[in-house]
Amino acid sequence: MIQFSKHTLSNGLRLIIHENHHTQLAAVNLLYDVGARDEESDRTGFAHLFEHLMFGGSTNIPNYDEVAQQLGAENNAFTNNDITNYYLSFPANNLETAFWLESDRLFSLDFSERSLEVQRQVVIEEFKQRYLNQPYGDVWLKLRPLAYHLHPYQWATIGKNIQHIEEASLEDVKAFFLKHYRPDNCILSVAGNVNTAEVIRLAEKWFGPIAAGHRPQRQLPVEPDQTEARSMHVTAPVPVDAFYVAYPMPGRRDAAYAACDLLSDVLSHGKSARLYRSLVKEQQLCTSVNAYVTGDQEPGLFVLSGNLVKGITHDQALEAIQKELDLLMTTLISEEEMQKMQNNIESTMVFAETNVLNVAMNLGYFELLGDANQINQEVAKYAAITAEDLRKQAGQIFQVHKANTLYYHAE
Numbered sequence: 001m002i003q004f005s006k007h008t009l010s011n012g013l014r015l016i017i018h019e020n021h022h023t024q025l026a027a028v029n030l031l032y033d034v035g036a037r038d039e040e041s042d043r044t045g046f047a048h049l050f051e052h053l054m055f056g057g058s059t060n061i062p063n064y065d066e067v068a069q070q071l072g073a074e075n076n077a078f079t080n081n082d083i084t085n086y087y088l089s090f091p092a093n094n095l096e097t098a099f100w101l102e103s104d105r106l107f108s109l110d111f112s113e114r115s116l117e118v119q120r121q122v123v124i125e126e127f128k129q130r131y132l133n134q135p136y137g138d139v140w141l142k143l144r145p146l147a148y149h150l151h152p153y154q155w156a157t158i159g160k161n162i163q164h165i166e167e168a169s170l171e172d173v174k175a176f177f178l179k180h181y182r183p184d185n186c187i188l189s190v191a192g193n194v195n196t197a198e199v200i201r202l203a204e205k206w207f208g209p210i211a212a213g214h215r216p217q218r219q220l221p222v223e224p225d226q227t228e229a230r231s232m233h234v235t236a237p238v239p240v241d242a243f244y245v246a247y248p249m250p251g252r253r254d255a256a257y258a259a260c261d262l263l264s265d266v267l268s269h270g271k272s273a274r275l276y277r278s279l280v281k282e283q284q285l286c287t288s289v290n291a292y293v294t295g296d297q298e299p300g301l302f303v304l305s306g307n308l309v310k311g312i313t314h315d316q317a318l319e320a321i322q323k324e325l326d327l328l329m330t331t332l333i334s335e336e337e338m339q340k341m342q343n344n345i346e347s348t349m350v351f352a353e354t355n356v357l358n359v360a361m362n363l364g365y366f367e368l369l370g371d372a373n374q375i376n377q378e379v380a381k382y383a384a385i386t387a388e389d390l391r392k393q394a395g396q397i398f399q400v401h402k403a404n405t406l407y408y409h410a411e
Contacts, residue, residue: 001376002018002353002359002363002375002376003018003019004016004017004018004363004372005017005196006367006372007200007203009183009203009204009207009208010208010212011183011184011207011208011210011211011212012182012183012184012185012212012215013183013184013186013187013188013203013207013210014186014187014188014367015188015189015190015199015200015203016187016188016189016190016363016364016367016372017189017190017191017194017196017199017200018189018190018191018192018356018359018360018363019192019193019194019195019196020191020192020193020356020359021193023092023192023193023356024091024092024193025089025090025091025092025192025193025356026089026090026091026092026094026095026098026190026191026192026193026194026356027087027088027089027090027190027191027192027356027357027359027360027361028087028088028089028090028095028098028099028102028188028189028190028360029085029086029087029188029189029190029191029357029360029361029363029364030085030086030087030102030106030186030187030188030364031083031084031085031186031187031189031361031364031365031368032083032084032085032086032180032181032185032186033083033180033185033186033187033215033368034047034083034084034180034181034185034216035047035079035080035081035082035083035084035157036048036079036080036081036152036153036155036156036157036159037081037082037151037152037153037218037220037298038152038180038216038218039152039155039159041152041155041160042164043164043168043172044155044159044160044161044164045123045127045157045158045159045160045164045165045168046159046164046168046172046173046176047079047084047157047176047180048079048123048157048158048159049119049120049123049165049168049173050079050084050173050176050177050180050181051077051078051079051084051086052119052122052123053109053115053116053119053173054077054086054105054109055077056109056110056115056118056119057105057110057115058104058105058107058108058109058110059108059109059110060104060108061101061104061105062110064101064105067097067101068088068101071088071090071091071094071097071098071101072090072091072094073088073089073090073094073098074088074089074090075087075088075089076088079157080157080296081152081153081157081294081296081297081298082296082297082298083365083368085361085364085365086102087357087360087361088101088102089192089356089357092192092193092194095190095194095198095199095202096202096206099202099203099205099206099207100206102188102206103206103207103210106181106183106186106207106210107209107210109177109181111170111173111174111177112170113170116168116170116173120165120166120168123158123165124162124165124166126158127158127159127162127165128162130158131156131158135236135237135238135239136238136242136408138236139244139406140156141156141158141160142232142234142406143244143246143303143404143406144156146230146231146232146246146404146406147230147246147248147301147404148223149223149224150221150222150223150224151220151221151222151223151298151299152220152221153223153296153298153300178213179213179216180216182212182213182214182215183207183210183211183212183213184212184213184215185213185215185216187364187367187368188203188207188364189360189361189363189364189367189372190360191356191357191359191360191363192356192360220298223248223299226248226401226402226404227401228401229400229401229402229403229404229405230403230404230405231403231404231405231406231407232405232406232407233407233409234406234407234408234409235409235410235411236408236409236410236411237410237411238408238410238411239307239410240287240307240308240309240310240410241307241308241312241314241407241408241409241410242305242306242307242308242408243304243305243306243308243314243317243318243405243406243407243408244303244304244305244405244406244408245303245304245305245318245321245403245404245405245406246301246302246303246304246403246404246405246406247301247302247303247397247398247399247402247403247404248299248300248301248302248397248402249293249299249300249301249302249397250299250300251296251297251298251299251300252295252296252297252300252369253297253369253370254299256393256396257293258381258382258385259385259389259390259392259393260293260302260393260397261293261295261382262341262342262345262382262385262390263291263302263328263390263393263394263397264291264292264293264302265341265344265345266328266333266337266341266390267291267304267324267328268289268290268291268292269341269344274324274327275289275290275291275304275306275321275324276289278320278324279306279317279320279321283320284309285306285308285309285312285316285317285320286306286307286308286309286312286317287307287308287309288306288307289304289305289306289307289321290303290304290305290306291303291304291305297369302397304321306321314407318405325394325398328390328391328394328398329391329394329395329398330391331391332387332388332390332391333387333390333391334387335387338386338387338390342382342383342385345379345382346379346382346383349378349379350379359375362375363375
């Protein structure tokens with residue numbers, strides 16, 4: 001059980017504190033409720049660009065990483081469809097310096113043509129290296145618009161194309177910052193060897209003076225139900241033929257999400273999982289095969305992917321996968337297999353609680369989902385899932401007309 005307290009500053013900043021005096025470390029996590037879904041369709045990639053700009057320095061701290069290193073901190077950030085998250089862990093006696101670092105770039109980020117140009121080039125290079133010049137790197141640039149026709153999940157976090165980043169102006173960037181980077185659009189979570197009263201005092205001192213804005217209200221379009229299967233064939237300089245199949249599935253707040261997540265483990269968690277055992281070990285159709293969920297807040301995707309053994313066709317592999325999916329839809333999994341999957345989930349969650357950074361990040365994320373205390377209910381939620389729940393969700397997800405299939409053909 002993770003004990004914590006919650007407080008809200010007058011400017012709307014939500015603060016979550018977890019004391020753990022069995023460590024000499026502390027972690028600070030800032031979750032901003034903005035992701036790729038909040039971008040305009042002709043200005044994509046901005047949330048990710050801003051992740052980079054936040055490390056470009058402020059008017060008071062020209063070099064964020066240099067100060068963080070002097071602090072003895074490990075720091076990084078990530079952006080996805082839903083959120084932008086910044087985090088750092090450090091010796092607990094440097095807590096106030098960490099607060100100064102994070103509040104300063106929220107209060108006085110350095111908006112300059114030079115900073116924008118430096119980070120623009122970094123993002124463009126990342127776009128080229130990770131998405132355009134890497135085998136299968138463009139999968140999400142193709143699979144997302146195949147699966148989503150209306151919802152902004154149709155573009156990847158990196159953006160639709162390089163041009164949107166190349167054409168981003170300083171005025172565009174400032175407008176994005178002022179709209180989304182507000183204290184009332186942020187959750188600050190602190191975990192480790194800290195004192196709650198002192199954390200509140202420091203939060204008031206360093207974040208309290210930052211003025212609140214008007215928290216953006218989302219009005220996202222609803223993706224219509226998919227009524228027919230979709231597919232795309234791509235010929236590219238990839239090592240071997242491969243496939244990606246995406247099915248629409250419930251979002252994180254949906255009661256059915258946990259069962260869908262557990263289904264992905266049944267199919268693909270470890271070498272004893274069903275897809276590996278059948279397609280790789282027994283039938284030798286694939287050299288690798290995976291099943292996973294995207295974990296989005298809005299309705300997301302359940303993805304199956306695999307690389308084919310040379311000489312094997314896409315149809316052969318996909319037919320074998322369909323047999324495994326049909327089995328999940330018609331037959332209850334055994335009690336032994338069910339218990340194994342639930343034990344894996346529990347051990348993963350319990351182990352995560354030993355790391356103060358994981359605790360800080362999870363507290364912030366569950367608070368965004370509705371209540372930070374959900375972190376203490378996750379193990380019980382997965383333990384309550386039945387074999388019938390899995391069969392029911394398999395029947396709802398793996399319908400043939402809901403498949404979005406991307407075929408890679410090696411040149």
